[in-house]
Amino acid sequence: MALNVVALAGGVGGSKLVSGLAEILPKGQLTVIANTGDDFEHLGLTICPDLDTLVYTLAGLANPQTGWGRVDETWDFLETLEGFGGPTWFQLGDRDLALHHERTRRLKEGQSLSEITMHVCQALGVSVHLLPMSDHPVRTIVDTYDGELAFQDYFVARRCEPHVKGFHFAGVETASPAPGVMEALSAADLVVLCPSNPWVSLDPILAVKGIRDAVVEKPVVGVSPIVGGKAIKGPAAKMYSELGIQPSALTVVVHYQHILKGVVIDTQDEHLAPDIQALDIQVRVTNTIMTNLQDRMRLAVEVLEFAMDEYTEITTLEE
């Protein structure tokens, strides 16, 4: 039996587990649904930070230091733009810029984001089935004590400093899942919630019409992005605290308790296992920190084995 896996992922954290899954699963058995709530317009370009991080990571082109952007990048454009007094708060490398330009050009020609993503994957030799959550623009708005901020304004320009009150996803009411999303979920034997920010990476995906209902029908295993009360990367823990919730693997599980059937938590959080099990959610404890490709593959295997151990309907993992 072929195991069809659908992973929901944001940027840096999600892309690490996705790249591990991509190494383990045979070609054609992994579909990744990417958050596009972070997308924004900048310098006239449509920029999709999470999609791009996933593409670059899967293509082996990601910058290992930052997690985002390209390795061996050059910065002549941005340096020159700075000399003209242009906006440089969002880092755009010379090679990265070409992707944003080509995507924007094709969008203006009438191609859909999912068509363009497929083209980009082909051009970079990525064989994983990578889909944006929707071809319609959905924009994560962070409601803060400094007012409502577009996500990149909050995340990059304001360095996550404003105290958050909540989130909403502008345009999500009228957005439909991208072509292939519902089909992949329907065919999935397992859905993996990657260790991405629940509030601003996975919630936008689940908010797109039909996706949450389709996910709930499936065995769903998550990997906590919060380890030892802290986020591996990004503002997830800060957001939990500002919303008055103790950041922990347990509160991540609570966030998704009506979706998750199992969760993989870090050895640092082993003491939380009984409380999670009390929610009728199975727990696997392991090292979830991914610092290299071996870590990613090991965690991917762990996630798949955990799922197979727990769900009788998932019985074999064929190569």
Next chain:
Amino acid sequence: MALNVVALAGGVGGSKLVSGLAEILPKGQLTVIANTGDDFEHLGLTICPDLDTLVYTLAGLANPQTGWGRVDETWDFLETLEGFGGPTWFQLGDRDLALHHERTRRLKEGQSLSEITMHVCQALGVSVHLLPMSDHPVRTIVDTYDGELAFQDYFVARRCEPHVKGFHFAGVETASPAPGVMEALSAADLVVLCPSNPWVSLDPILAVKGIRDAVVEKPVVGVSPIVGGKAIKGPAAKMYSELGIQPSALTVVVHYQHILKGVVIDTQDEHLAPDIQALDIQVRVTNTIMTNLQDRMRLAVEVLEFAMDEYTEITTLEE
């Protein structure tokens, strides 16, 4: 007496003489009116090839091999764009791209092309008064036996191959001179027609409402872009031939005979001097080929001295 000079210029040829004039004339005495008929929209950017060549040349940043673009340029953007199957027919270096982005961003903010040009000149340390012919879009259309082509389609994409029948300047009827253009012409003691393409570099400038009439009022000296029957660079000679006109310094003079009071021609064309003088236009014969800055300065001095010799109203050249 300070000598106020206004130079009308296109790209590569014009910028060479302009840079010579800029070295010779005291600050504040040189205004350059640049052709913007070559401007076009590409990858969502407003690109002004002649203005940019003038700016880069005056800033000492021009690529000496090509005449256009920047020296020490990098090409990571274009190389990556090519990998995505994007349009690479127009060469955009990483640093050059920053200028087009910043200009486009400021245009969208509502700034005028002349304001932006002033800002770019300041940022690059260019003190020459450089003005676009108009803040309104004027687009040179080349009428060919393959149909009407936008200038860059003809010039770059089609490599000047289509046989030309004529030219027109879309939008010129409603374009007014950029702020400062008419004032500079009014205050000019001398107007220099740089060795630029008559059909597609200088004619568009002269076609903007009021410019030709203001130029005619002044002593006008030109430098022929045709030497020995050939263009130093670009398609000027080919255009003359295709229009059924023998390309020569003489036919260039005929093109402008109602404007020019004097012309500087190359020693190769000395035999044409009597025919030019017969049109009641004075001639100075010298080496007009500019291969380095010394050549540019020497030719600039020659043009200014010629003008002073010929016109009693121009008597001294103050440093």
